[in-house]
Amino acid sequence: MALTLLLISNAVSAEAWVTLRRPPEPGESVPAGILVDTASIEILATGIRLARIKLDSGRRRDMDKSAPNIISFMIFVNSYDCEKQMTHHESLEAHHTDGSVHHIDVSKNPTWYPAPSNRAADLTVDFVCGWKPK
Numbered sequence: 001m002a003l004t005l006l007l008i009s010n011a012v013s014a015e016a017w018v019t020l021r022r023p024p025e026p027g028e029s030v031p032a033g034i035l036v037d038t039a040s041i042e043i044l045a046t047g048i049r050l051a052r053i054k055l056d057s058g059r060r061r062d063m064d065k066s067a068p069n070i071i072s073f074m075i076f077v078n079s080y081d082c083e084k085q086m087t088h089h090e091s092l093e094a095h096h097t098d099g100s101v102h103h104i105d106v107s108k109n110p111t112w113y114p115a116p117s118n119r120a121a122d123l124t125v126d127f128v129c130g131w132k133p134k
Contacts, residue, residue: 014039015052020123023056023073032057032073034123040077041131049080050090051128072097082129086112087122 016039023033033056040052056073073095079088089109094102115125 017054018127020127024058026058028058036124036127038131041128041133043133047081047083049082049128049131051078051080051124051131052076053078053124069096069098069100071095078124078128080125080128081112082125084112085115085125087115087125088112 015037017035017037020034020036021031024030033054035054035056037052037054040050042050044050053076054073055076057071071094075093075095077090077092079090081087088111090107091103091105094104096102116122119126
């Protein structure tokens, strides 16, 4: 029984990152990579969807020496109101190049943001709203 609970808890915490836009290579001047953890996508009874989103600016090795505590990537937990085409930040984790992680709970902020008309700016809205549970 204990082994079954352990296996179930590990399966639930497993991540399944899907790349929507690849992270930049060192020296490349392109937008941050966007990844979605499909294992985290949840559809609430209200129809709101939750998902973990990773914005990866790429490991800037050339900057690590001069600024060892810059942000390497951020993970957001976002809510998506697919019907109204609105998003809301619930929390974020800033992962720094020195290995430190800073957590911020922003769930109390009442601001919802409209999905951009240029979907290339935020690829997550269409992906999360179009995601079908297995």
